[in-house]
Amino acid sequence: MAWEIAWTHQAWRDLERLDPPVARRVVRKLEQAAAAADPPRRFARLRGHDDRKLRIGDYRLLALLSADTATILVLRVAHRSRVYREKQGR
Numbered sequence: 001m002a003w004e005i006a007w008t009h010q011a012w013r014d015l016e017r018l019d020p021p022v023a024r025r026v027v028r029k030l031e032q033a034a035a036a037a038d039p040p041r042r043f044a045r046l047r048g049h050d051d052r053k054l055r056i057g058d059y060r061l062l063a064l065l066s067a068d069t070a071t072i073l074v075l076r077v078a079h080r081s082r083v084y085r086e087k088q089g090r
Contacts, residue, residue: 003034003070014077022059026077029056034072040065051075059083 015023021032032063033042033054043052043065062076062084076083 003039003065003072005030005034005072005074007074008076011074011077018059018077022057026056026059026061029054030072030074039072040067044075053083 015026018026020087033039036042036044040052043054046062050063050064051062054063058080059077060080061074062083065071065076066074071075
C-alpha cells in the first residue's frame with residue numbers, strides 16, 4: 001500500500017526554489033519511499049524530535065510520518081547545511 005504525500009506551504013516554497021533537476025530528484029526519491037513496502041524504514045529519525053529525514057544527495061527532506069493515516073507530511077526541503085538551522089528558526 002502506497003502512502004499519501006502531503007506538503008506544507010513552506011515545503012512547496014522550498015521545492016520551487018531548488019534547481020529543476022534537484023527538485024525532480026527530491027520528488028522521485030520521495031515517491032519511491034512512499035511506494036515502498038515499509039516507508040518509515042526509508043526515513044531516519046531526528047534526535048529529540050518526531051520529525052524524520054530523507055537523504056537525497058546533499059539535500060534533506062524533513063517530514064512527519066503518520067502510520068495511522070499512512071501519510072507523509074513534508075515540512076522542509078533544503079541543502080543539508082541549512083535545513084536543520086532553518087527548522088530551528090535560526
